[in-house]
Amino acid sequence: MGALDEGHYDVELGNGVNLGGCSELGFEEEPETLAIEEAVKVLLQGLGEDFNREGLxxxxxRVAKALREGTRGYKQNVKDVVSGALFPEAGLESRVGHAGGAGGxxxxxxxxxxxxxxxxxxxxxVKCHVGYVxxxxxxxxxxxxxxxxxxxGKRLQEPQxxxxxxxxALQQGIKPTGVAVVLQCSHIHFPNFESALFDPNHKGWVKMLVRSGSGVFDNENTADIWTDFLSLLRFRGINIEDVCSRVSNNKSWCPSHTFCRAAASDSAMLGAVAxxxxxxxxxxxxxxxxxTPTRFVKWLMNFKNTNLDLKLNGFVRSKRDSLTSNGDFSYEEHLCSELNLSFWSQCEHHLLPFHGVVHIGYYGSNGFSPVGKSFxxxxxxxxxxxxxxxxxLTRQIAETVSSFLGEDIIVVVEASHTCMISRGIEKFxxxxxxxxxxGRFSTDPSARAKFLQIIPNSSPCEG
Amino acid sequence: MGALDEGHYDVELGNGVNLGGCSELGFEEEPETLAIEEAVKVLLQGLGEDFNREGLxxxxxRVAKALREGTRGYKQNVKDVVSGALFPEAGLESRVGHAGGAGGxxxxxxxxxxxxxxxxxxxxxVKCHVGYVxxxxxxxxxxxxxxxxxxxGKRLQEPQxxxxxxxxALQQGIKPTGVAVVLQCSHIHFPNFESALFDPNHKGWVKMLVRSGSGVFDNENTADIWTDFLSLLRFRGINIEDVCSRVSNNKSWCPSHTFCRAAASDSAMLGAVAxxxxxxxxxxxxxxxxxTPTRFVKWLMNFKNTNLDLKLNGFVRSKRDSLTSNGDFSYEEHLCSELNLSFWSQCEHHLLPFHGVVHIGYYGSNGFSPVGKSFxxxxxxxxxxxxxxxxxLTRQIAETVSSFLGEDIIVVVEASHTCMISRGIEKFxxxxxxxxxxGRFSTDPSARAKFLQIIPNSSPCEG
Incomplete structure (x- = not known):
């Protein structure tokens, strides 16, 4: 395409053009960015990783950019945002009731x-609903x-x-009769390795509903105006009773408060987070x-590489031995599948979670897996x-399960990536x-098609 | 809030900080921006508007910013976007089939x-689905x-x-085995005034599904790889047959091609659009x-103010007279409603469409409107x-219908604003x-609540 050859993007930037886009350029040389980069290197070392390997x-x-983009609200100011966007509108204080949207x-x-x-x-x-009178x-x-x-939103926060x-801020910036805010918040509840393995009922999200009101929404006697506001949300899927009853219990919404892992924290890593x-x-x-540093490091240590590799080798070898000695494992012409195996992982490009489901297809005897779903x-x-x-991840799972399930393997992974929604591109x-x-799945399109047909048609990784 | 008082946003900008956010600042003084502003003033004049009135x-x-933001892709270049984001990944060319996602x-x-x-x-x-091998x-x-x-996307386009x-661009930038793109496009089909009034079956959207493939997706003999790709989309709501059959008829997707209105085009306005x-x-x-200038001006002239105001006055007066002379109009204690009246309008802040539904509640005799839904x-x-x-709009409708339906009126307008999704904030x-x-609806919360309950729980303005 022409765009690849034009090459005048840099020139434009040199001219100081800023079209308000979410450019990834700029600010790389700032001391804050450099300091975060150094801290991330410490964290990677703490994970036993080589931060010079190509993928890292x-x-x-990237982590520094994402964090600074995600907290750019510290440098922004509501007065600048609102000024110039207040419009005079007739009818507001006329004596015909709350006439008009301008009064309503x-x-x-x-x-x-x-x-x-x-x-x-x-x-x-956050799904945010804002209203004002x-x-x-x-x-x-x-x-x-x-x-x-x-x-x-672009600061370190908790819902309330x-x-x-x-x-x-809206009350002060607009000076209206009142402001109401309702937030539906969803926080990923990343399991630790043990609970992922042994708690099949692990809930992947913590949800919280909060509200805040000022002016006419702040008065104890104005339940009516809240009823109006919430009525207009309720038919968007929000239940009034939910908002009213769940407002108070905002104590420990973050799952990291209950997250417990016995690893002694690495003081260099803690210092890096601070x-x-x-x-x-x-x-x-x-x-x-x-x-926060303790919680973040504890969470990150979930992904320490070396221990798991050792576990994995032992785990896989012992299983393979047991299957071989049994000798009752034969491949027949039945397409078998294990669908919707949940997974949790950590994107090495952004140090942000991605998670979803894995579907595995293979040919087995009478549709019966020789190793079992839990394996x-x-x-x-x-x-x-x-x-x-x-x-x-997809390739590694395929290659590993082929030791147990035969050479004809198809693996589909469906995932939601936090890095696709929490950074500049925000593709919710x-x-x-x-x-x-x-094996056969690579050469026989009809085998692939048959398997793809049976994958359920639902969203794999709802927030 | 602190943020209102900090006031250091300008200082930060002065320091050249660009956190990659969608700032509205900058580029206001550039000749292109100023030229668009002048052109928009010509268009507003052509609409019979005073561009010095407060709302305008x-x-x-705003229009200049939105247009330049919406076409910033002309200044961007794929090489810069992709470079630095190509990661080596093992397993790709190993001889175990298309092993791994790296091969799949x-x-x-x-x-x-x-x-x-x-x-x-x-x-x-556009709902965009992109794949590559x-x-x-x-x-x-x-x-x-x-x-x-x-x-x-951020250029002037048509779907194919x-x-x-x-x-x-992806083929050239990544140099993969192949690239596949499927786009589901929705174009607002804004009716003209006459068809809005007289065509109750007017469809508000034109939809189009297109695809493009390169490498292994471009070969006539690779229907299989397309089947794989589309299978993975189908369970996200896309039907394979749809994509395959509807690829060719991309001739006149834009509704403006059939949009016909007899107004002689204003050459100053045409020049402004050019x-x-x-x-x-x-x-x-x-x-x-x-x-394009002809089509845009024709569309814009839908919103010429003066004619409609005249029409409206005559329309309303004659109806009111007829009701008064009949004299059979009495108010009783029945809550009546007309729900889901469609509306189409043009945001005066951005010259972009907004549209949705209007719900009207009032008290009438035996639940029977004295004026009828079509009125x-x-x-x-x-x-x-x-x-x-x-x-x-909300206030004007309430005040006008109160001449016919009595002094107790509630009007709810639910709308989707193009300006909320097509500009910087992109709140899809x-x-x-x-x-x-x-009247009573302003003083009696239970009357409001009763009406709000009956508003249907569906999304008013689907794209």
Whole structure:
């Protein structure tokens, strides 16, 4: 394509052109970025990784960019966002009741945001609903409600504070009769390796619903206006009782509060995380952040490479031996499958989670797996709990299961990548599918097609 | 909030900090921006508007920003996007079949994009699915597939060319065994005033499915690899037969090709649109763009203010007279409603469409409207077909229908705003609700609640 050959992008940037796009360029030389890069190298070393290996070489820079992009709200200011977007609108204070939208409630619903959990530094997803009752004969441009929410979303947060800050900022910026904010927050609940293996009922998400109100929404006697607001959300899938009853229990929403692992924490790694917090403009001694380095390092140590590789080798060899000695394993013409094996992994390019499901197809005797679903699930977890890329995970699972299930193997991995939604590109709802095929599945399209047909038609990795 | 008082955003910008965010700042002084602003003023004048009235004062700048943001892909270049994101991955050329995702297909699904229709300059929505078969022992970072799609989406496009350009650029940038692109495109089909009034079956969207393939996807004998690719999409809601059969009929997808209106085109307005095309870096004499100014101006003239105001006055007065002379109109204690009246309007802040549904509640005799649904629908269209803001539309409808339906009126407007999804903030799936209440509905929360309960729980304005 022409675009590949034009090569005038740099020239444009040299001219200082900024079209407001989410460019990945710039700020690489700033001390904060460099400090985060150094800290990430410490973390990679703590994981037993070589940060000079090809796949990881740019990871420190990518992590630094993602973290600074994800917390750019510290450098933004609501006054700049709102100013120039307040529009005079007639009818507001006329004496015909709350005449007009200019006197009535204005609600923007279903704004998708990402924020960063101050407890564990993982992103959490927010569906944000904002409303206000105009006053002073003016309304605000609708997009500004979203932009103000982004300013506070792009900081280290927990749900109730995020709601309160959005609400207070809009109240001060627009000076309306009242502001209401409802947030539906989803935090990934990444299991540790043991619970992934042994707790089949592990819930992958912690959800929380919070609200905040100011002005007419802050008054004890204004349940009616909240009823109006929530009525207009309820038919978007929110239940009023839920919001009202679940407001108070916001104590330990982050799963890392209950996350427990006996590893002694590495002080260099803890220091590295504290230094990242400083570089983002935060104070690591702020009450809510004191334990954050410990929690983040504990979580990260889930993906320490070496132990798992040892486990895996022993695990696989012993199983293979037992199968061989039994000798009752024959391949026949039955397409067999194990579908929807869950996996949890860590993207080595961004140090962010990706997770989803694995589908395995093979030819076996009478549709009966010689190794059992739980064994296959263990293989999947063993390859998941390390720094990975989805393409490699898919291939490794295919090659490993072929020792047990024969040479005809197809593996499909469907995943949701946090790095696709929490960074600049913010592609909410996107997902990634990869395939690996061995033996007959690589040469016989009808075998592939037959297997692909039976994969269930549901979304693999809902937030 | 602290953020309101910090005021160091400008300082940060002065230091050249660019965190890659979608800042609205910068480039306001550039000649292209200024030229578009001047052109928009000409268009507003052609619509009979005063571009100095408060609501429109910043519209030229907003339109210029939105258009330049929406076409920033002209200044971007795929080589820069992809370079540094190609990762070596083992297993690719080993002799164990297409072993591993590194040898198999990699697909990123459900990327939401917006592009701009070269025929009419309105945005169209794209759900983009991209796949490739790696080669040369390397895979590309997943987010790059999305970024490359954005480069070409952010230009003036039509679906098939967009698919072809994404495909060819990825083929050249990654040099894989093959690339496949499937796009599901939705173009708003804005009715003209007459068809809105008289065609109850008007479909609000034109949909189109296109695909493009290169390498192994470009070969006539590789239906099998397409089957694999489409199988992995089908369980995301895409039907294979649809893609295969509907590839060819891409002739007149843009509804403006059939859009016909007898107004003589204003040459100053036509010149203004041509100048906008130049400012975006396009050639207005390019074959596909020759008719674009005519189509855009025709579409815009839907919203010429004066004619409709005259029509409206006559329309409303005659109806009111007829009701008064009949004298059979009494208010009783029955809550009545007309739900899901469709509306189409034009955001005066961005000159972009917004559309959705209006719900009207009132108290009438035996639940029977004295004026009829089609009359209310006409009122809604009359207020829709002009430069508007949703808050004002809501109030105007409430005040007007109160002449016919009594003093107790509630109006809820639910809308999807193109300006919320096609510009910097790109909040796909967001929607806006506004309420106006008169008489009893403003004082009696239970009356409001009763009406809000009956509003259907469905999304008002699907794309």
């Amino acid at each position: 070489r740019k990871t420190p820079l 409630l204005v609600i923007v619903r279903d704004l998708d945001l990402f924020s960063t959990c101050e407890s564990c530094l993982l992103p959490f997803q 105009p006053s002073g004969r003016r309304v605000v441009g609708l997009s500004k409600l979203s932009r103000v929410a982004e300013v506070f 504070r995020l709601a309160n800050e959005i609400c207070a 230094s990242i917090l400083c570089s983002l403009g935060e104070d690591p001694s702020r009450k809510e952040l004191v334990e 296959l699930q263990s293989i999947v977890h063993l390859y998941g709990f390390k720094l990975q890329v989805q393409e490699r 709802g996107s997902s990634t599918a990869t395939i690996a095929v061995l | 004062r910043k519209t030229p700048l 297909l990699v697909i990123v699904r459900d990327l939401d994009l917006f592009s701009t229709c070269e025929s009419c300059l309105l945005p169209f929505q 790696p080669s040369g022992r390397r895979v590309v970072g997943l987010s790059k597939l999305s970024r490359v799609a954005e480069v070409f 060319r967009l698919a072809n350009e994404i495909c060819a 100048s906008i095309l130049c400012s975006l870096g396009e050639d207005p004499s390019r074959k596909e763009l020759v008719e 209310l629908q006409s009122i809604v269209h009359l207020y829709g077909f002009k430069l508007q803001v949703q808050e004002r 799936g967001s929607s806006t609700a506004t309420i106006a209440v008169l």
